[in-house]
Amino acid sequence: MANSLFEEKLSSNDFIITTEIGPPKSVDVSEVVHHIKLLKDKVDAINITDHQSSVMRFPSIGGCLLVRELGGEPILQMTCRDRNRLALQSELLLAYSRDIKNVLSLTGDSIDVGDHKDAKPVFDLDSVQLLKMIRTLESGIDMGGNELGAAPKFCIGTSVHPEADFIEPQLIKFDKKVAAGAQFFQTQGIFDLASFRRFMQYASQFDVKILAGIIVLSSAGMARYMNNNVPGIIVAQSLIDELAAVEKGKGLQKGIEIAARFIKTIREEKLCHGVHIMAVGNENIVPDILEAAELVSSSR
Amino acid sequence: MIVAEQKPLEDIIRMIVPYERVLILGCGTCMTVCDAGGEREVSFLHNALQLAQARSGEGAHTFSEHTVKRQCDPEFLEALGEKTADVDVILSLGCGIGVQAIAEYLPDMPVLPGVNTSFMGMTKESGVWDERCAACGECRLEDTGGICPITRCTKGILNGPCAGVKNGKCEANKDMDCAWILIYQRLERLQQLDKMRRYYPPRNFRAIPRPRRIMSKAETVTGESNG
Structure with a gap:
């Protein structure tokens, strides 16, 4: 039996759609609530990011609780940057007890790219070790070798970087993540389908689900900024040119068009099992992308 | 030094x-x-x-x-x-x-x-010193081609590069080489990439109970507390 609705969906042959919401640096969660209500019935699961770009915010677990309260399917993003193994394990116990059963294991961006540069980076575990730890908890023992009163059971995923400019070391890490028990991968942003096809030729030998990361670009400037400042993002020059060619104020519309085009191609060519849409602060436009990609069906 | x-x-x-x-x-x-x-x-x-x-x-x-x-x-x-x-x-x-x-x-x-x-580091060139050892108490250089991920990876992670590497450089500092790219290249040269494919478990931070003490002649230290 599946541990979560999302796990059940993963095991179907349907094209899977996930998206993510970045929580605010605030105690006012009204916008998050708005976005959850807007998206919960249009996607299969919603990630809540964990201090993305190392910027202090409302926590992922808090956002996941809101998704649950509002009847959506949450994916808890969990990075290793801010918590040691005790804190990570206890948060997993909390998550499971609140019916949050999908977890995304990530190393976490460097402290140096964020807004608390003087903070102590933790990295007690890395993303592969976190995956193993979750599977250990499921076996009923914690990392200290002590028995749990009752054990959780999660659907776990992680990330992979198919367009890394030096792919071989990333593939070794991908293999390790599969071996550690990852069931699904939400990839870093895909901007070059040729290299993504090459990655999928490799990845398809494994029994895991791959969701292609779709980052919605809002302007050529934003794309250049991300290339220079956001870890792991490599926007292809052809896309920057395409965005630069549109008249002022139409960038986001073009970004939606590009995202939808990628999604349609991925789906039509059955390149992978689904997509993970990252609207980076423009969560409102996710429904427009789905519509443009002809992914709004009567079942959603 | x-x-x-x-x-x-x-x-x-x-x-x-x-x-x-x-x-x-x-x-x-x-x-x-x-x-x-x-x-x-x-x-x-x-x-x-x-x-x-x-x-x-x-x-x-x-x-x-x-x-x-x-x-x-x-x-x-x-x-x-x-x-x-x-x-x-x-x-x-x-x-x-x-x-x-x-x-x-x-x-x-x-x-x-x-x-x-x-x-703790080494002289890179005249007037330039680079950190090379974090004194972690559990030397793993055998597995990493003689390049220390604890010291040279800003996250000190053990199972390969994070996704932040670009042009072989670290996301935390674009002038700094990614330790895991260096490790990969060196292990490839040494035909030891199998070492990178292995899973490395979490570090044992008990290897560094602070402050640490090493006794080469146990009898020279008698009952005195550490530190």
């Missing part, structure tokens, strides 16, 4: 305010090699402090200078002898270990740190 940087002059001037007679004490080992606190730097600092005092017209410090072979070794501190008889404070240009060794050796003498101890 241990690598340090001399503290800014204004910090040193502020530290010595309460004291009249100041002994500037250099260290003839690591601090000499890294140009932070050897005989030469002691002499430069002596001149700089005198000049600053003369220019400001404030303070009535008298300075003396001396350099021992190694501040971290009580055997060499014995050589200080009379040098400390007529001073109110020792401004040590030794590393943090030197400062503490002097504080233990001379319980009644205040001692000030004149350098910021930075890391």
Whole structure:
């Protein structure tokens, strides 16, 4: 039996759609609530990011609780940057007890790219070790070798970087993540389908689900900024040119068009099992992308 | 070796305010090699402090200078002898270990740190030092082609690169090589990539209960507490 609705969906042959919401640096969660209500019935699961770009915010677990309260399917993003193994394990116990059963294991961006540069980076575990730890908890023992009163059971995923400019070391890490028990991968942003096809030729030998990361670009400037400042993002020059060619104020519309085009191609060519849409602060436009990609069906 | 940087002059001037007679004490080992606190730097600092005092017209410090072979070794501190008889404070240009060794050796003498101890490293080129060891207590260089991920990866992760690497550089600092790319390339050259494919479990931080002690001759230390 599946541990979560999302796990059940993963095991179907349907094209899977996930998206993510970045929580605010605030105690006012009204916008998050708005976005959850807007998206919960249009996607299969919603990630809540964990201090993305190392910027202090409302926590992922808090956002996941809101998704649950509002009847959506949450994916808890969990990075290793801010918590040691005790804190990570206890948060997993909390998550499971609140019916949050999908977890995304990530190393976490460097402290140096964020807004608390003087903070102590933790990295007690890395993303592969976190995956193993979750599977250990499921076996009923914690990392200290002590028995749990009752054990959780999660659907776990992680990330992979198919367009890394030096792919071989990333593939070794991908293999390790599969071996550690990852069931699904939400990839870093895909901007070059040729290299993504090459990655999928490799990845398809494994029994895991791959969701292609779709980052919605809002302007050529934003794309250049991300290339220079956001870890792991490599926007292809052809896309920057395409965005630069549109008249002022139409960038986001073009970004939606590009995202939808990628999604349609991925789906039509059955390149992978689904997509993970990252609207980076423009969560409102996710429904427009789905519509443009002809992914709004009567079942959603 | 241990690598340090001399503290800014204004910090040193502020530290010595309460004291009249100041002994500037250099260290003839690591601090000499890294140009932070050897005989030469002691002499430069002596001149700089005198000049600053003369220019400001404030303070009535008298300075003396001396350099021992190694501040971290009580055997060499014995050589200080009379040098400390007529001073109110020792401004040590030794590393943090030197400062503490002097504080233990001379319980009644205040001692000030004149350098910021930075890391254990190697000389990259003249005047450039790079950190290479974090003294983690569990050396894994056998598995990583002689390149330390604890020290050279900003996240200190053990199972391969994160996704932040671009052009072989680290997401935290675009001038810094990604340790895991270096490790991959070196293991590939050595035909040992299987070592990178292995799973490495979480680090055992009990390997570094602070403060640590190593005893090569157990009988020489009798029942004294660590530190």
